[in-house]
Amino acid sequence: MRTSAPLVAAALALLVFAGCRQGMYDQARYEPYEDSDFFADGRASRLLVEGTVPRGWLRADPVLYTGIGADGGFAAELPVALTRELVERGRQRFEIFCSPCHGRTGDGLGMIVQRGFKQPASFHEARLRAMPYGYFFDVVTNGFGQMSSYASMVPVADRWAIAAYVRVLQTSRYIAVDELPAEDRRRLEAAR
Amino acid sequence: MAQIFHRSTNTVAKVTLFGAVFFVAVAGWVAATLDRSAYSTRQGVVREQPVPFSxxxxxxxxxxxxxxxxxxxxxxxxxxxPPTTTCINCHKLIWNESDMLAPVRASLAEDTPIRWTRxxxxxxxxxxxxxxxxxxxxxxxxxxxxxxxxxxxxxxxxxxxxxxxxxxxxxxxxxxxxxxxxxxxxxxxxxxxxxxxxxxxxxxxxxxxxxxxxx
Known part of the structure; x- marks a missing residue:
């Protein structure tokens, strides 16, 4: 049967093409989070040995990394410069990580709360308006009540940005008239 | 003297000539189509996961x-x-008794990662x-x-x-x-x-x- 020769060749070629991929596709190295039969716990991505300080992770400035001042109380001042950029970053991060529960305005009526999560306090109540920046940094870092710690999800710089933005939200609803910028004050008096 | 080649050899020769071009071209087309198909790329194919996350x-x-x-x-x-703790941020209070989420709670309790399918x-x-x-x-x-x-x-x-x-x-x-x-x-x-x-x-x-x- 000579006619079948091209067919056989084609079939063989297909087999060859089909067979030549997997070795290079899955090489003998790990991808992030791949499982491993080498380590007892099955994880290729190893956890840090306790007490390890990665480069750039030295927490030498206690106020910056804990939100606690030298007097043992929450830091009253931001340890980073308060700029428009910081506040814009804070808004973005707040809307990603905080707004699901706290709501975009900080009233504590986010979508997850509407679906049954415990309602957090509104940022606009007097107790929280009186809290210093360091308090909000501390809550993001360590959690509070039913809120988990967000330390692994939100880096330190972003936590301060969020703290700054929380103050912006608070100010948006509560500010003494004589603290308003002249322009806003004029508009307010005009609207009276 | 009898013919050396059988009469059918004519056909065989034609098919072989034609086949050299046609069959190879078809084989190439089949290979290329298979390689681009969902069978090979897994495009559009839902992969089964330990938790049917939506x-x-x-x-x-x-x-x-x-x-x-x-x-x-x-x-x-x-x-x-995300690590299991990210799921738990909300699911500690919401759907926290759901059977569907049992693997998530087991992962947290036993400190073993959920084995998602990539x-x-x-x-x-x-x-x-x-x-x-x-x-x-x-x-x-x-x-x-x-x-x-x-x-x-x-x-x-x-x-x-x-x-x-x-x-x-x-x-x-x-x-x-x-x-x-x-x-x-x-x-x-x-x-x-x-x-x-x-x-x-x-x-x-x-x-x-x-x-x-x-x-």
Whole structure:
């Protein structure tokens, strides 16, 4: 049967093409989070040995990394410069990580709360308006009540940005008239 | 004297000549089609997962941002699969007795990761970095499709080299504003004018040398 020769060749070629991929596709190295039969716990991505300080992770400035001042109380001042950029970053991060529960305005009526999560306090109540920046940094870092710690999800710089933005939200609803910028004050008096 | 060749040899000869061209061409076409098919690329094929996580529910119904879970997408090569604790942030109080979420609670209690099945798995000989694509205005949906509308995740694109090169050769057809990268529904009102402007503004210069991705 000579006619079948091209067919056989084609079939063989297909087999060859089909067979030549997997070795290079899955090489003998790990991808992030791949499982491993080498380590007892099955994880290729190893956890840090306790007490390890990665480069750039030295927490030498206690106020910056804990939100606690030298007097043992929450830091009253931001340890980073308060700029428009910081506040814009804070808004973005707040809307990603905080707004699901706290709501975009900080009233504590986010979508997850509407679906049954415990309602957090509104940022606009007097107790929280009186809290210093360091308090909000501390809550993001360590959690509070039913809120988990967000330390692994939100880096330190972003936590301060969020703290700054929380103050912006608070100010948006509560500010003494004589603290308003002249322009806003004029508009307010005009609207009276 | 009897004929050396049987009469049918004429046919055989013709078929063989024809076959040299035709059968090889067909074999090539079959191979190329198979290679581009979902059978090979797994494009559009839902992969079974230990927990039937719905992006549709979490993104569209609840409005959770991509980055709440995929925290590394802006800074790292790998976008990040959330640890179990991220699920527990909400599911400690919501659906905390659901059978569907039993593997999540078991993972937390036993401190063992959930074994998700990887959906987008590039070959190991390809280098890929999420952060640079995000920084240059390539939206999530450009490559991943409308994940926000997927009850179960599948790979929307073929992830074949010709697909990568289409954008690396013509970035102006795909690049969008940075602030819309995570907006899954964003569509350029006029990509023909916006695209080239953004490519210039963001200095988008995707290389097409072999060693750009195969390093």
């Amino acid at each position: 992006h549709d529910h979490h993104v569209v119904a609840l409005g959770i941002d991509c980055r709440y879970c995929h925290t590394a997408v802006e800074t790292e090569a790998f976008a990040g699969i 959906v987008h798995d590039l070959p190991d000989f390809v280098y890929f970095d999420h952060s640079i694509h995000v920084a240059k205005g390539v939206g999530c949906a450009t490559c991943h499709g409308r994940v926000d509308q997927m009850p179960l995740v599948y790979q929307a694109a073929s992830l074949q080299m010709e697909w990568c090169l289409e954008c690396h050769r013509h970035p102006e057809r795909y690049v969008g504003p940075r602030e819309q990268v995570f907006n899954m529904a964003w569509k350029a009102p006029d990509q023909a004018t916006l695209g080239p402007a953004l490519v210039a503004e963001y200095h988008v210069d995707p290389r097409t040398d072999c060693s750009t991705c195969h390093r």
